[in-house]
Amino acid sequence: MEQQPKKRIYSAIQPSGMLTLGNYLGALRNWVAMQDEYECIYTVADLHAITVRQEPAKLRKQILETYALLMAVGIDPEKSLLFIQSHVAAHSQLAWILSCYTQFGELSRMTQFKDKSAKHADNINAGLFSYPALMAADILLYQADMVPVGADQKQHLEITRDVANRMNNIYPNVFTVPEPYIPKIGARVMSLQEPTQKMSKSDPNVNAWVAILDKPDDIMRKFKRAVTDSEACVRYAEGKDGINNLMDIFSAVTGKTYAEIEKEFDGKGYGDFKMAVGEAVVDTLKPVQDRFNELMSNRDVLETTWRNSAQQAEAIARRTLGKVMKKIGFIY
Numbered sequence: 459m460e461q462q463p464k465k466r467i468y469s470a471i472q473p474s475g476m477l478t479l480g481n482y483l484g485a486l487r488n489w490v491a492m493q494d495e496y497e498c499i500y501t502v503a504d505l506h507a508i509t510v511r512q513e514p515a516k517l518r519k520q521i522l523e524t525y526a527l528l529m530a531v532g533i534d535p536e537k538s539l540l541f542i543q544s545h546v547a548a549h550s551q552l553a554w555i556l557s558c559y560t561q562f563g564e565l566s567r568m569t570q571f572k573d574k575s576a577k578h579a580d581n582i583n584a585g586l587f588s589y590p591a592l593m594a595a596d597i598l599l600y601q602a603d604m605v606p607v608g609a610d611q612k613q614h615l616e617i618t619r620d621v622a623n624r625m626n627n628i629y630p631n632v633f634t635v636p637e638p639y640i641p642k643i644g645a646r647v648m649s650l651q652e653p654t655q656k657m658s659k660s661d662p663n664v665n666a667w668v669a670i671l672d673k674p675d676d677i678m679r680k681f682k683r684a685v686t687d688s689e690a691c692v693r694y695a696e697g698k699d700g701i702n703n704l705m706d707i708f709s710a711v712t713g714k715t716y717a718e719i720e721k722e723f724d725g726k727g728y729g730d731f732k733m734a735v736g737e738a739v740v741d742t743l744k745p746v747q748d749r750f751n752e753l754m755s756n757r758d759v760l761e762t763t764w765r766n767s768a769q770q771a772e773a774i775a776r777r778t779l780g781k782v783m784k785k786i787g788f789i790y
């Protein structure tokens with residue numbers, strides 16, 4: 459039987475400080491799992507990061523650490539491309555072109571734009587507004603079939619699909635229309651303090667989120683303090699947002715179903731359950747932290763790796779950019 463070419467996966471993450479357990483369960487561990495079956499291309503989205511003001515030295519450090527952390531969670535540059543967005547100029551070039559095919563009205567409806575402009579009212583810049591055009595450029599440059607993301611990126615994926623379909627109607631077959639890949643468990647890890655809100659590294663309450671690099675003691679403390687309810691029964695049910703979130707996290711890291719978890723903690727208090735979730739998360743993150751420390755002491759390896767990957771990515775990206783520019787009517 460003839461072998462089908464592998465489907466292509468693209469995804470990216472912003473280097474905005476500490477990555478969280480939400481990033482890990484919603485996106486990164488799926489990135490890792492997809493490497494054998496698919497042709498994967500992953501990026502540190504540094505261009506997206508400057509939609510909010512960044513301090514130069516801190517940004518540089520965060521880009522480096524995010525890159526190392528992606529390798530530490532298990533992205534293998536022998537299998538996948540792993541590079542820094544700004545190293546491939548075609549991302550910015552295609553973003554401009556796509557912004558001319560993206561409507562003001564559709565960008566105005568983006569909840570992330572509304573949230574971020576409320577949070578950074580003194581800096582509502584044009585980049586923050588046209589952010590989804592850059593994200594569409596990232597994905598469409600590589601003609602990706604699937605994009606593994608957490609649930610909060612769904613709206614950005616929809617606009618990417620709309621822009622791709624719009625361009626394909628004008629210039630037939632210019633882009634592959636990508637599908638989102640959103641996991642069943644872990645797609646929306648919630649705050650440990652306000653479990654109706656998404657877990658986010660920008661939350662000023664450090665007890666609300668777990669960083670992938672948090673020390674075991676801190677992780678345990680955060681889970682012990684996690685907000686629950688007064689029923690004292692470990693079961694998944696409407697209105698039990700705190701326990702539902704802890705069950706989701708426990709299920710994601712242990713592979714146990716809700717029914718299995720309910721049975722295991724039948725008759726036990728929330729204290730035991732919180733300890734078990736904390737310990738399971740510590741066990742999951744410990745090897746990642748060890749690998750991260752090793753990688754950070756070897757910056758040369760990181761640099762060589764991102765340069766090689768960027769070169770290969772550039773070749774793919776330039777092909778798409780050339781095709782788009784010719785179709786539009788530029789002298790390319």
Ligand code: TYM
Binds near residue numbers: 470471503592596
């Ligand atoms: P970012 O950097 O905010 O998040 C990276 C990935 O982590 C997921 N995520 C979560 N999943 C579950 N629960 C949470 N609490 C949680 N918090 C974050 C996000 O859904 C995401 O998958 N715009 C993107 C980066 C980007 C991108 C792209 C993504 C730039 N270009 C192209 C895909 C394709 C962002 O800011 O993600």
